Amino acid sequence: MFTMQHSDQGEEENEPYYQRLIHAGLNQAFSVLESLFFITLTLYGRGRPMAKPKFAIYWAGSCGGCEIAFLDIREKILDVDKAVDLVFCPCIMDTKYKDIEAMKDGEIDVCLFNGSIRNEENLHIAELLRKKSKVMVAYGSCATEGCVPGLGNLTNAEEIQKYAFETSPSTGNPDKIRPRAETKVKGGKLTLPVMCDYVRTLGQVIDVDYFMPGCPPVADQIWAVIEAVLTNALPPKGSVVGVNPKTVCDECDREKNEKRVKRFFRPHEVDPKDIDPNLCLLEQGIVCNGPATRAGCGALCPQVNLGCRGCYGPAEGIEDMGGKLAGSIASVIDSDDPEEIERIVSQIVDPVGTFYRFSLPSSILGRKV
Numbered sequence: 186m187f188t189m190q191h192s193d194q195g196e197e198e199n200e201p202y203y204q205r206l207i208h209a210g211l212n213q214a215f216s217v218l219e220s221l222f223f224i225t226l227t228l229y230g231r232g233r234p235m236a237k238p239k240f241a242i243y244w245a246g247s248c249g250g251c252e253i254a255f256l257d258i259r260e261k262i263l264d265v266d267k268a269v270d271l272v273f274c275p276c277i278m279d280t281k282y283k284d285i286e287a288m289k290d291g292e293i294d295v296c297l298f299n300g301s302i303r304n305e306e307n308l309h310i311a312e313l314l315r316k317k318s319k320v321m322v323a324y325g326s327c328a329t330e331g332c333v334p335g336l337g338n339l340t341n342a343e344e345i346q347k348y349a350f351e352t353s354p355s356t357g358n359p360d361k362i363r364p365r366a367e368t369k370v371k372g373g374k375l376t377l378p379v380m381c382d383y384v385r386t387l388g389q390v391i392d393v394d395y396f397m398p399g400c401p402p403v404a405d406q407i408w409a410v411i412e413a414v415l416t417n418a419l420p421p422k423g424s425v426v427g428v429n430p431k432t433v434c435d436e437c438d439r440e441k442n443e444k445r446v447k448r449f450f451r452p453h454e455v456d457p458k459d460i461d462p463n464l465c466l467l468e469q470g471i472v473c474n475g476p477a478t479r480a481g482c483g484a485l486c487p488q489v490n491l492g493c494r495g496c497y498g499p500a501e502g503i504e505d506m507g508g509k510l511a512g513s514i515a516s517v518i519d520s521d522d523p524e525e526i527e528r529i530v531s532q533i534v535d536p537v538g539t540f541y542r543f544s545l546p547s548s549i550l551g552r553k554v
């Protein structure tokens with residue numbers, strides 16, 4: 186019921202990579218909804234009337250991809266509505282904050298909170314939803330580790346705003362006007378949330394019950410939480426759900442040999458036709474974070490010739506993902522000559538973005554100080 190379904194394997198193989206990724210994601214999303222609907226019908230069908238669980242889905246500092254995982258299901262969203270009572274989801278519903286404030290503490294059964302804590306509104310709503318929710322789930326990479334918004338921690342709020350509103354080549358703002366927290370207008374005042382100096386993960390600001398990594402999480406992860414709530418089979422508090430303790434490499438079918446690399450390529454520098462579809466990408470010089478990344482996605486990216494970016498976060502026992510990744514990459518360089526090593530390493534453009542793309546705020550480095 187929860188596995189990825191393929192309608193026509195031969196046809197899929199001829200599809201471009203991005204289409205295959207989209208189809209895989211859609212199939213998984215449909216699978217989750219079918220399961221959700223099935224469980225609800227089963228519970229109601231047994232003559233055990235029960236109130237529909239109240240769900241909330243919130244986005245803080247994020248790209249919206251975690252919501253897209255839901256919204257891509259189009260009209261199937263109606264099936265979700267039959268199974269749960271969605272009480273808060275700013276992406277698709279016009280619920281006001283005052284409606285949430287009026288709820289009793291713990292009235293929401295499960296809150297999936299995606300997005301990092303980038304501004305004071307994110308922080309306020311995280312604290313509010315924590316109070317109103319029985320189960321708080323850090324949903325997706327931004328909430329669990331900081332993800333791409335967390336790369337803002339290489340700088341600070343002042344520098345970011347100075348660049349965005351004053352010095353960037355595409356900015357036309359001669360009066361150097363910046364957003365203000367409060368602006369008086371006729372009849373009242375307008376407010377904007379103040380940007381925090383640096384990005385924090387959800388677990389760095391409130392108590393979190395479960396962590397669902399992924400950018401975005403695959404449907405099985407979403408299902409694991411919903412099923413656990415509906416069947417009262419929640420794992421111990423603090424668990425990372427929908428993953429296994431191995432690495433993406435363990436889930437990857439590509440042939441693995443001793444890796445000796447003389448040159449690293451960026452994805453756009455390689456013609457897909459030149460990539461051996463059966464051989465480890467890292468052995469072919471394509472940076473792949475599989476050795477240090479937590480398993481659970483089924484090695485989706487290497488399946489379509491893309492190196493794993495590490496969106497599931499660090500595998501068990503790894504304290505600092507970037508440090509581990511840099512070490513893994515260094516260990517495959519085929520040279521003992523310092524100058525050649527330097528030349529090979531310099532081919533990895535943007536090492537922080539490569540090794541800490543998803544984890545900077547939760548890393549040992551954390552942020553610029």
Ligand code: SF4
Pocket residue numbers: 433434435437438439440441464465466467468473474475476484487492493
């Ligand atoms: S490094 Fe990447 S391509 Fe190679 S085995 Fe690991 S996940 Fe697969």
Ligand code: SF4
Pocket residue numbers: 399400433478479482483484485486487492493494495496497498
């Ligand atoms: S292969 Fe890596 S980057 Fe791709 S979905 Fe899996 S964990 Fe994320």
